[in-house]
Amino acid sequence: MNAPTVTFPDSPESEKWTRASCASPITALPAPTPSSTAGPAPVTWTERWLGRVAAPTWAGEAQRLLVAAGLAALFGVALGLRRGGASLVFGALGAPAGIVAVAAVAVPAFAIVLALANAPLEAMDLAQATSRAAVRAGLFLAGIAPGAAMLVVTVEEAVTVDVMGFGALLFAGAIAGHAFVADLRPALAGAPRITRAILGVAVPVFLVFAAVLAARVWWLALPMLTEVS
Secondary structure (H helix, E strand, C coil): CCCCCCCCCCCHHHHHHHHHHHHCCCCCCCCCCCCCCCCCCCCCHHHHHHCCCCCCCHHHHHHHHHHHHHHHHHHHHHHHCCCCCHHHHHHHHHHHHHHHHHHHHHHHHHHHHHHHCCCCCCHHHHHHHHHHHHHHHHHHHHHHHHHHHHHHHHCCCHHHHHHHHHHHHHHHHHHHHHHHHHHHHHHHCCCCHHHHHHHHHHHHHHHHHHHHHHHHHHHHHCHHHCCCC
């Protein structure tokens, strides 16, 4: 025997609440916002030595030049693996010798020309451009050092090693020269017309002099690249 089923009519209040809930749109949740406490991105090693410094110092630029010499020394050690022994020391000292010679001889001579031409350039700007250009050359030489090491110990003909070694060094010098001029170009853009005319001749002469000086130093300081046999 089934029990009777009792139904209750919907009240007006419940019917009104049901219609309102069905008709209300779905509210989207707000998008998460990045945390405001996140600090700046960490400075990379390359950015530290290649980036511009707001307040450069002579000690800081000398340290950057020393880093460039250390990077170039890795390439010199790779060349020294051809003979081993004392050639490793000669290579470690000879590869950065060209960079140091340009920074110590060619750049001061160029600074005298800039002063005579009344160029709107500070000595610290010239030092910073020199050290940054040297680091670029050093990074290039350090980057190809592993490949150069494999080449010098596997190739039989010495002329191949000579061409590779001097070619890499001269290409590194070209990278440094381009970076050096690019750093000075914004400061020299506002110079008087007569100054720009003088620098239009002095800058190419400086680049040629720096290339010849570095090549001569490398020729004398890297005997493993001048062997005949």
